[in-house]
Amino acid sequence: MGEGDSAEQRPRRRSSRPTQADVARIAGVSQTAVSYILNGKLQTTISDATRQRVLAVIDEIGYVPDLTARSLRSRRTMTIGAIIPDITNPFFPEFVRGIQDVAQTGSYDVITYNTDGQRSLELNAVDAARRGRVDGLIMSTYQLTTADLGPTIAQAIPMVILGEPDDLPLPADAPFDRVYVPGDDGAHAVTGYLAEQGHRRIATIVGSQHLANGVQRVAGYRRALTEHGIAADEGLLRWGDWSESSGYACMNDLLALPSAQRPTAVFAANDLIAVGAMLACKAAGLKIPEDIAIAGYDNVALAHLVMPPLTTLDQHPRQIGNAAARLLLERLTGDFDGSSRTYRAAFDLVIRESA
Amino acid sequence: MGEGDSAEQRPRRRSSRPTQADVARIAGVSQTAVSYILNGKLQTTISDATRQRVLAVIDEIGYVPDLTARSLRSRRTMTIGAIIPDITNPFFPEFVRGIQDVAQTGSYDVITYNTDGQRSLELNAVDAARRGRVDGLIMSTYQLTTADLGPTIAQAIPMVILGEPDDLPLPADAPFDRVYVPGDDGAHAVTGYLAEQGHRRIATIVGSQHLANGVQRVAGYRRALTEHGIAADEGLLRWGDWSESSGYACMNDLLALPSAQRPTAVFAANDLIAVGAMLACKAAGLKIPEDIAIAGYDNVALAHLVMPPLTTLDQHPRQIGNAAARLLLERLTGDFDGSSRTYRAAFDLVIRESA
DNA sequence: TTGAAAGCGCTAACAG
DNA sequence: CTGTTAGCGCTTTCAA
Numbered sequence: 200m201g202e203g204d205s206a207e208q209r210p211r212r213r214s215s216r217p218t219q220a221d222v223a224r225i226a227g228v229s230q231t232a233v234s235y236i237l238n239g240k241l242q243t244t245i246s247d248a249t250r251q252r253v254l255a256v257i258d259e260i261g262y263v264p265d266l267t268a269r270s271l272r273s274r275r276t277m278t279i280g281a282i283i284p285d286i287t288n289p290f291f292p293e294f295v296r297g298i299q300d301v302a303q304t305g306s307y308d309v310i311t312y313n314t315d316g317q318r319s320l321e322l323n324a325v326d327a328a329r330r331g332r333v334d335g336l337i338m339s340t341y342q343l344t345t346a347d348l349g350p351t352i353a354q355a356i357p358m359v360i361l362g363e364p365d366d367l368p369l370p371a372d373a374p375f376d377r378v379y380v381p382g383d384d385g386a387h388a389v390t391g392y393l394a395e396q397g398h399r400r401i402a403t404i405v406g407s408q409h410l411a412n413g414v415q416r417v418a419g420y421r422r423a424l425t426e427h428g429i430a431a432d433e434g435l436l437r438w439g440d441w442s443e444s445s446g447y448a449c450m451n452d453l454l455a456l457p458s459a460q461r462p463t464a465v466f467a468a469n470d471l472i473a474v475g476a477m478l479a480c481k482a483a484g485l486k487i488p489e490d491i492a493i494a495g496y497d498n499v500a501l502a503h504l505v506m507p508p509l510t511t512l513d514q515h516p517r518q519i520g521n522a523a524a525r526l527l528l529e530r531l532t533g534d535f536d537g538s539s540r541t542y543r544a545a546f547d548l549v550i551r552e553s554a
Numbered sequence: 555m556g557e558g559d560s561a562e563q564r565p566r567r568r569s570s571r572p573t574q575a576d577v578a579r580i581a582g583v584s585q586t587a588v589s590y591i592l593n594g595k596l597q598t599t600i601s602d603a604t605r606q607r608v609l610a611v612i613d614e615i616g617y618v619p620d621l622t623a624r625s626l627r628s629r630r631t632m633t634i635g636a637i638i639p640d641i642t643n644p645f646f647p648e649f650v651r652g653i654q655d656v657a658q659t660g661s662y663d664v665i666t667y668n669t670d671g672q673r674s675l676e677l678n679a680v681d682a683a684r685r686g687r688v689d690g691l692i693m694s695t696y697q698l699t700t701a702d703l704g705p706t707i708a709q710a711i712p713m714v715i716l717g718e719p720d721d722l723p724l725p726a727d728a729p730f731d732r733v734y735v736p737g738d739d740g741a742h743a744v745t746g747y748l749a750e751q752g753h754r755r756i757a758t759i760v761g762s763q764h765l766a767n768g769v770q771r772v773a774g775y776r777r778a779l780t781e782h783g784i785a786a787d788e789g790l791l792r793w794g795d796w797s798e799s800s801g802y803a804c805m806n807d808l809l810a811l812p813s814a815q816r817p818t819a820v821f822a823a824n825d826l827i828a829v830g831a832m833l834a835c836k837a838a839g840l841k842i843p844e845d846i847a848i849a850g851y852d853n854v855a856l857a858h859l860v861m862p863p864l865t866t867l868d869q870h871p872r873q874i875g876n877a878a879a880r881l882l883l884e885r886l887t888g889d890f891d892g893s894s895r896t897y898r899a900a901f902d903l904v905i906r907e908s909a
Numbered sequence: 910t911t912g913a914a915a916g917c918g919c920t921a922a923c924a925g
Numbered sequence: 926c927t928g929t930t931a932g933c934g935c936t937t938t939c940a941a
Contacts, residue, residue, distance in 0.1 A: 218934055218935085220934080234935070268934035272934080
């Protein structure tokens with residue numbers, strides 16, 4: 200036993216807990232035996248008497264295993280990382296919850312990294328995996344490139360990417376899977392619905408054109424128009440920034456058009472934009488949906504409370520999170536070891552009263 | 555060097571990365587030197603030449619430190635745990651984001667545990683700290699008792715508790731702090747405002763009476779009534795379950811009262827309830843706020859979009875998260891080591907059009 | 910059925 | 926200024 204223990208460490212250290220060695224000593228067995236009893240897989244068997252004795256000691260002295268030591272030895276942290284732009288964006292709480300619910304069934308913990316779409320933070324989060332903080336990654340990034348993931352792939356760290364296939368192309372033999380809602384089809388569904396209601400002048404307000412999300416939605420919007428024999432009018436396409444205020448501004452813009460060119464319906468690429476657009480229309484004295492129909496995208500929690508309740512598209516983010524975690528866990532546990540898979544999530548058009 | 559490496563392990567192991575030993579060997583220095591260069595605190599100094607050489611090797615072979623090994627040795631995981639009921643509940647994304655933003659400045663990662671208020675999951679999350687997975691805890695729990703935290707306190711694991719002081723009493727000399735929004739004062743502010751608008755028959759619809767949250771809000775409500783010389787009418791107090799549907803049901807109940815007893819204003823203990831109540835009033839053909847005023851609590855993201863926009867109370871969850879993380883980090887870094895502190899968060903009454 | 914022994918990769922006394 | 930040494934607590938061969 201050492202002399203005085205060096206309690207004067209600057210960084211706080213937790214008071215030391217009992218270890219397997221302590222249990223072993225008290226129970227009069229080897230430390231190995233304790234480990235076996237705790238993990239109990241190996242072919243090795245332990246007599247019932249010994250097992251009982253050890254278990255009793257564990258209980259008595261309140262031994263709990265040290266996860267860090269276990270991780271160092273076993274090379275698994277039992278933790279996964281979720282890289283997202285912002286948990287405050289209504290899509291993500293559901294998505295992350297979906298991940299966590301599945302992770303929990305496999306005894307995995309989840310570290311969430313919020314990046315705000317900043318490259319340095321995205322890289323930093325990916326690094327956590329390289330440095331062995333997490334065993335695998337589920338990621339929704341804006342700025343990362345294929346090259347950025349080189350080291351991660353080289354280390355064979357399993358990843359699940361949330362996003363359209365061409366967002367972040369990766370070699371198919373890398374240990375990664377992809378999960379996405381085809382934004383193209385989603386936008387197609389909403390716009391198609393608007394056309395079926397008889398609208399011919401359908402505008403769209405989209406977020407950033409630098410995001411695959413936005414681009415995909417515009418593509419789906421155009422495809423729906425074409426299918427309904429409507430010529431796309433570029434004057435009816437507006438780029439905002441996914442915010443309510445940009446929805447408001449873009450809508451006002453649209454309303455300033457000569458009445459013959461003014462839209463009778465608007466497909467907003469997310470619910471926030473839709474709400475901004477609704478407010479602009481109301482401010483202009485327009486009735487929704489009589490004077491102008493408005494549809495959104497996302498089905499955020501309060502979409503049904505807006506007046507009139509918003510017609511929108513539900514991407515089922517929680518189920519997407521479930522799927523992502525399931526795919527990742529299959530690789531983590533070794534249940535799957537093949538090449539890249541792609542999970543295309545289902546969505547639902549939610550028809551309410553705004554369109 | 556060993557013979558063939560045992561690559562046939564069942565659990566997937568990431569391909570092995572270079573270690574400090576590799577760097578040292580190639581650079582021709584001791585492993586210790588590499589560690590010093592990387593951490594560079596100690597009084598020890600390294601010549602610039604050596605440092606450059608080592609750094610070059612690190613860069614060249616792509617060495618990254620193994621966080622698990624570092625944690626085992628240093629006894630710090632650089633991770634904190636956030637125990638919350640449900641990230642899907644609108645208060646928590648902001649709260650957690652507030653934690654993460656501060657944690658990040660100190661290079662801490664955050665593991666979020668969703669418990670749904672289930673005791674077993676709450677205990678499980680607390681255990682993560684005991685088992686050395688996280689260095690400290692920020693927790694919002696329903697079921698935990700003082701006794702449950704005994705081992706955690708014995709291990710001197712720093713904690714920050716979100717909740718009113720008598721929610722989960724702990725010895726003041728334990729390394730914990732408390733952060734809360736005085737729900738009592740919040741409810742008092744909202745109810746007081748209603749009274750100042752001239753209302754005398756003010757009802758309240760609250761969530762579970764088993765939660766300190768609910769009880770506190772009722773206390774504040776009563777206090778405000780008293781201060782305004784209004785006798786509390788128990789018939790105007792309804793217990794729901796924090797959900798929109800319970801708001802709807804309770805409001806219908808209230809509307810069924812004989813007209814002389816019917817409330818002219820309602821304080822809903824959260825925004826979801828408020829919205830449910832609004833829907834019930836509208837369904838009954840009542841105008842808000844002319845026929846009946848409704849105020850909520852929380853200022854959820856879309857509260858201003860409801861028609862009419864909801865008067866409510868903002869608890870500034872993100873700032874509360876900031877404060878919680880700040881308190882915890884001070885203890886984790888050793889900057890603070892005194893007895894329990896309490897941070898009382900500020901709130902703001904947000905007056906819109908529903909009351 | 911059990912135990913001895915060898916590290917996982919790193920940090921931090923301590924000695925030169 | 927640099928290196929030696931000793932583990933952190935655990936898992937997992939391998940031998941008894």
